[in-house]
Amino acid sequence: MRDLIRLLRLYAPYRVWVLAGIGLGVLTVLANFALLALSGWFLAATGVVGVAGYAAQNAFNFFTPAAGVRFFATLRVLARYAGRLVDHEATFRLLARLRMVAYAGLEPLAPVGLAGERGGDLLSRLVADIDRLGDFFLRVASPFMIAAAAALVMALGFAIVSPEAGLLLLLGLVVAGVAVPLASLGLGRRPAGAAVALQATMRADLVDSVQGMAELLTCNASGAMAERVDAASAALLAAQRRLAAIAGFGAAAGLLVAGLTMLAMLPLGGALADAHRIAGPVIALLALGAMAAFEAVAPLPAAFQLLGGMADSARRVFDLLDRPPPVAEPASSPPRPARLDLRLDGVSLRYPGAAHPALAGIDLAIAEGEHVTILGRSGAGKTSLFNLLLRFAPHEAGTATIGGVDLAAIRGDDLRSLFTVVSQTTAIFAGTLRDNLLLARPDADDAALWHALETARLADFVRARPGGLDSLVGEAGAKLSGGEARRLSLARAALRATPFLLLDEPTEGLDPLTEAEFRRALAGLAARRTVIAITHRLDHLADDDRVVMLAEGRIVADGRFGALRQGAGPVARLSRLREMSLRF
Numbered sequence: 206m207r208d209l210i211r212l213l214r215l216y217a218p219y220r221v222w223v224l225a226g227i228g229l230g231v232l233t234v235l236a237n238f239a240l241l242a243l244s245g246w247f248l249a250a251t252g253v254v255g256v257a258g259y260a261a262q263n264a265f266n267f268f269t270p271a272a273g274v275r276f277f278a279t280l281r282v283l284a285r286y287a288g289r290l291v292d293h294e295a296t297f298r299l300l301a302r303l304r305m306v307a308y309a310g311l312e313p314l315a316p317v318g319l320a321g322e323r324g325g326d327l328l329s330r331l332v333a334d335i336d337r338l339g340d341f342f343l344r345v346a347s348p349f350m351i352a353a354a355a356a357l358v359m360a361l362g363f364a365i366v367s368p369e370a371g372l373l374l375l376l377g378l379v380v381a382g383v384a385v386p387l388a389s390l391g392l393g394r395r396p397a398g399a400a401v402a403l404q405a406t407m408r409a410d411l412v413d414s415v416q417g418m419a420e421l422l423t424c425n426a427s428g429a430m431a432e433r434v435d436a437a438s439a440a441l442l443a444a445q446r447r448l449a450a451i452a453g454f455g456a457a458a459g460l461l462v463a464g465l466t467m468l469a470m471l472p473l474g475g476a477l478a479d480a481h482r483i484a485g486p487v488i489a490l491l492a493l494g495a496m497a498a499f500e501a502v503a504p505l506p507a508a509f510q511l512l513g514g515m516a517d518s519a520r521r522v523f524d525l526l527d528r529p530p531p532v533a534e535p536a537s538s539p540p541r542p543a544r545l546d547l548r549l550d551g552v553s554l555r556y557p558g559a560a561h562p563a564l565a566g567i568d569l570a571i572a573e574g575e576h577v578t579i580l581g582r583s584g585a586g587k588t589s590l591f592n593l594l595l596r597f598a599p600h601e602a603g604t605a606t607i608g609g610v611d612l613a614a615i616r617g618d619d620l621r622s623l624f625t626v627v628s629q630t631t632a633i634f635a636g637t638l639r640d641n642l643l644l645a646r647p648d649a650d651d652a653a654l655w656h657a658l659e660t661a662r663l664a665d666f667v668r669a670r671p672g673g674l675d676s677l678v679g680e681a682g683a684k685l686s687g688g689e690a691r692r693l694s695l696a697r698a699a700l701r702a703t704p705f706l707l708l709d710e711p712t713e714g715l716d717p718l719t720e721a722e723f724r725r726a727l728a729g730l731a732a733r734r735t736v737i738a739i740t741h742r743l744d745h746l747a748d749d750d751r752v753v754m755l756a757e758g759r760i761v762a763d764g765r766f767g768a769l770r771q772g773a774g775p776v777a778r779l780s781r782l783r784e785m786s787l788r789f
């Protein structure tokens with residue numbers, strides 16, 4: 206419930222739309238109530254006048270009630286139409302705000318804070334849960350407020366005629382609008398919660414299946430995955446069937462209460478008429494008015510039923526948004542320093558929840574324009590060093606500065622604008638080659654794009670495609686070979702003229718010819734930039750290249766490759782291992 210109240214607070218900027226929607230909803234219900242009550246009285250009164258004789262007919266004013274009936278009928282249609290427009294406007298505005306809030310909350314968590322999440326589950330929270338919450342005003346909050354306000358006015362209206370009638374109506378409305386829906390809510394709580402969880406699981410499984418289709422097929426595991434999705438789907442259908450049965454019960458019980466209240470108005474009206482407290486035609490006013498009054502509470506069973514699922518969705522979304530970002534963001538960044546020398550003193554880094562630090566006591570100085578190669582076995586902490594520089598993960602000890610400015614004092618976006626990363630896993634987005642290049646520099650013109658493609662040795666490939674820059678690359682770049690995708694990421698790097706170039710094994714897995722071409726292109730980009738390159742391989746290192754070797758998160762060697770491979774240290778051992786493996 207706390208989450209739903211928090212959700213309501215998000216409506217604050219649209220309170221005018223929200224209040225207008227509720228006001229128009231109340232007006233619609235009251236117009237309908239007045240229309241039926243007046244019509245009931247008018248029909249009964251004309252019937253009485255009809256048998257009362259000519260004098261009574263002449264004295265009876267037919268015109269004012271007839272005009273009233275027309276007025277309320279028109280008012281009802283107009284209020285309903287305007288109400289729908291306003292409600293939907295409020296809903297779409299809130300939906301847009303919710304999506305913005307969710308995205309803004311998610312972005313600081315990526316990538317380290319989301320490392321433990323399933324992609325499909327995140328998708329479910331961002332799409333299905335938020336869409337569900339978008340309906341909160343229209344289907345839950347607004348019906349409750351309209352019902353409460355309209356029920357009070359209508360019961361007061363009846364109470365003016367007779368306090369007993371007012372009380373009876375209020376009792377009927379409370380039973381149909383609160384007691385019956387609460388009973389259905391109690392019955393529906395478990396299946397509603399199960400439906401939300403099952404939908405999320407099913408969506409996550411489906412996303413996994415689509416993303417890992419090739420692996421599932423080669424491992425012959427697609428059948429097992431399909432059975433898993435089938436089982437979740439069957440359980441979801443069972444939960445939805447139960448919910449539908451409960452909703453049916455709620456609707457039927459509500460109708461029964463409405464009918465009984467209307468029926469009870471007849472003997473009550475008769476007794477009041479016998480006691481000369483009301484005129485005879487007012488009995489029809491009470492009966493038909495009571496029938497119309499239940500329009501106010503008709504949406505409440507559905508609203509109560511949605512409440513459980515909405516509370517679950519709100520909890521799932523806010524749970525994500527409430528996670529503290531792995532790295533705290535300063536409000537603003539200091540001015541960019543003149544020289545961008547990098548310096549780490551005693552830096553340690555530990556991922557959230559990890560038992561051991563990924564980097565421990567790192568002392569490293571890299572001057573602007575220097576090229577450094579980072580060596581180390583798998584898990585040594587090489588990528589963590591990049592995560593630290595890009596502020597994806599915070600350091601828990603030591604100081605890390607760039608041009609003398611503490612990394613923690615620079616906003617993530619500003620810091621990352623200094624770096625370009627080229628790695629072995631290039632994120633290619635479904636769209637055109639142009640779309641993928643413009644990610645790196647949205648304002649780049651065609652000349653700049655072609656220049657970048659030339660630098661990355663990809664221009665001939667793009668020219669040979671019928672669509673040129675507008676050729677589609679497929680989901681995750683499925684229409685590109687691994688080497689082409691890698692060169693596309695190099696073209697992106699060429700578009701971003703950043704002072705630092707971070708290379709994470711970008712040639713891993715390329716054939717020797719493609720690799721040679723890629724390295725030539727890379728050399729053009731690396732000139733005049735500070736380059737930090739991660740590699741497992743030593744064959745491209747020259748003797749005067751600076752290498753830094755990491756082992757279990759610590760620097761175990763730092764110096765010129767030629768000197769280090771001559772000694773007895775870890776670089777020399779790695780170098781000998783490499784030579785031995787080449788001989789076999």
Ligand SMILES: Nc1ncnc2c1ncn2[C@@H]1O[C@H](COP(=O)(O)OP(=O)(O)OP(=O)(O)O)[C@@H](O)[C@H]1O
Binds near residue numbers: 317556586
């Ligand atoms: N998001 C994370 N959460 C928790 N631990 C992590 C996370 N990312 C990496 N680690 C751990 O931190 C350590 C260093 O990982 P890192 O990715 O830096 O190694 P690496 O040297 O780049 O390895 P590789 O060459 O295999 O890519 C490893 O023990 C790894 O399991």
